[in-house]
Amino acid sequence: xxxxxxxxxxxxxxxxxxxxxxxxxxxxxxxxxxxxxxxxxxxxxxxxxxxxxxxxxxxxxxxxxxxxxxxxxxxxxxxxxxxxxxxxxxxxxxxxxxxxxxxxxxxxxxxxxxxxxxxxxxxxxxxxxxxxxxxxxxxxxxxxxxxxxxxxxxxxxxxxxxxxxxxxxxxxxxxxxxxxxxxxxxxxxxxxxxxxxxxxxxxxxxxxxxxxxxxxxxxxxxxxxxxxxxxxxxxxxxxxxxxxxxxxxxxxxxxxxxxxxxxxxxxxxxxxxxxxxxxxxxxxxxxxxxxxxxxxxxxxxxxxxxxxxxxxxxxxxxxxxxxxxxxxxxxxxxxxxx
Ligand SMILES: NC(=O)c1ccc[n+]([C@@H]2O[C@H](COP(=O)([O-])OP(=O)(O)OC[C@H]3O[C@@H](n4cnc5c(N)ncnc54)[C@H](O)[C@@H]3O)[C@@H](O)[C@H]2O)c1
Numbered sequence: 180x181x182x183x184x185x186x187x188x189x190x191x192x193x194x195x196x197x198x199x200x201x202x203x204x205x206x207x208x209x210x211x212x213x214x215x216x217x218x219x220x221x222x223x224x225x226x227x228x229x230x231x232x233x234x235x236x237x238x239x240x241x242x243x244x245x246x247x248x249x250x251x252x253x254x255x256x257x258x259x260x261x262x263x264x265x266x267x268x269x270x271x272x273x274x275x276x277x278x279x280x281x282x283x284x285x286x287x288x289x290x291x292x293x294x295x296x297x298x299x300x301x302x303x304x305x306x307x308x309x310x311x312x313x314x315x316x317x318x319x320x321x322x323x324x325x326x327x328x329x330x331x332x333x334x335x336x337x338x339x340x341x342x343x344x345x346x347x348x349x350x351x352x353x354x355x356x357x358x359x360x361x362x363x364x365x366x367x368x369x370x371x372x373x374x375x376x377x378x379x380x381x382x383x384x385x386x387x388x389x390x391x392x393x394x395x396x397x398x399x400x401x402x403x404x405x406x407x408x409x410x411x412x413x414x415x416x417x418x419x420x421x422x423x424x425x426x427x428x429x430x431x432x433x434x435x436x437x438x439x440x441x442x443x444x445x446x447x448x449x450x451x452x453x454x455x456x457x458x459x460x461x462x463x464x465x466x467x468x469x470x471x472x473x474x475x476x477x478x479x480x481x482x483x484x485x486x487x488x489x490x491x492x493x494x495x496x497x498x499x500x501x502x503x504x505x506x507x508x509x510x511x512x513x514x515x516x517x
Contacts (some may be wrong), residue, residue, distance in 0.1 A: 183254060183284075184199070184256075185256065185260035185286065186260030187220075188212060188217065189214060189481045192257075193367045195422075197223060197227050198415070198422050199420055200227040201227070207232035207253065208232070209238060216514045217233075218514045222369060225366070226364055234236065237279065241288065241421060245289055246468055248292065248293035253293075253379065255297035256298045257425070258286060258301060260282055260372040261278055262275050262279060279330035282336055287337070296345075296347055296348045298350050298428075299350075299428065300350060300434065302335055302337055304352060305325060305327060306321045308324045309324065309474060310476075314477060316489075335434075337413070338350040338352060348432060351437065355412065358411075359412070363515070365502070365506045368506030370515075376446060380503075383504065384507070386460060389463050394465050394467045395447050397468065399478070401475050402475055404446050406446045407446065407475060408446045410440040411450070411490055412440050412503070413499050420437075424490075442480060444477065444478040450496075450500070454500045
């Protein structure tokens with residue numbers, strides 16, 4: 180299939196390009212490079228068959244979208260382009276609604292104009308909010324606790340209404356848990372521009388000497404070691420979920436959400452110990468009080484994705500930490516050195 184990948188130069192998008200091309204799909208990237216560099220695509224081309232059409236532009240720009248639709252004529256879209264920092268979303272709510280919801284609306288309008296009827300959307304486990312029960316299944320109530328989570332839920336609702344308004348449309352909503360890890364080549368990986376918002380890249384930057392110590396927020400949660408537990412998913416497994424979702428759009432109509440996680444959770448201390456095994460060093464840590472809005476634990480029930488998409492995660496925790504360390508140690512300054 181011909182697949183337009185918005186935000187394809189980003190962390191998850193770049194890994195997904197490789198998996199899509201490995202399955203024979205033709206890909207095209209639309210990215211405005213607010214959180215990426217074109218060097219990513221140079222590396223992805225070198226790792227795959229080399230053919231990636233790319234456009235520099237904003238997913239909210241109708242003229243740019245029409246140009247991409249006309250030139251590339253996609254059969255389907257994988258929509259990664261968006262903003263993802265929970266803390267920043269509280270300070271810049273309008274920007275987040277504009278990019279994450281407005282961008283999705285603009286894209287769907289352009290798809291309608293081009294008669295493109297299949298989309299896969301990057302949603303997030305943050306749509307669930309405080310758990311009524313764990314693991315979360317897709318029927319769990321959605322009560323996002325942040326602006327970011329609400330933009331994702333709102334985009335899900337727009338996509339669901341779009342997909343059900345005509346008989347031949349398909350929208351697959353993938354609710355990611357905590358993506359970590361890097362490609363086995365160590366040529367592409369997560370490269371945060373500022374202070375990392377997520378645990379794994381932060382630990383990796385401590386290990387490489389860019390930061391002094393990991394701050395652990397809260398050691399008195401109701402978890403076995405008192406630190407917060409999350410369901411971490413290897414980015415290559417996550418990328419493959421998009422390939423499975425693309426196949427699914429060919430067989431189904433309407434909209435359907437899927438949890439994309441492993442079904443297992445690890446604490447902050449578990450992650451630190453696993454990373455120490457991978458890099459052979461001690462990771463310095465310091466303790467701080469809980470952060471407002473953080474929950475004790477979260478974990479996916481990925482049974483629906485297994486049953487309906489035929490997808491399940493195959494990488495374990497050591498594969499996640501080893502690949503992160505391989506990427507970080509081979510690229511201490513990320514893509515900056517390119
Ligand atoms: N990484 C995570 O922890 C996580 C978890 C759940 C959901 N998600 C979602 O998955 C998607 C991809 O996440 P990621 O981690 O790869 O993030 P990323 O920032 O690495 O990738 C997003 C890409 O979109 C591009 N982009 C941003 N705004 C754009 C715009 N207006 N027009 C065109 N391009 C634009 C950026 O330059 C970047 O290349 C996002 O929508 C994010 O919200 C990520």
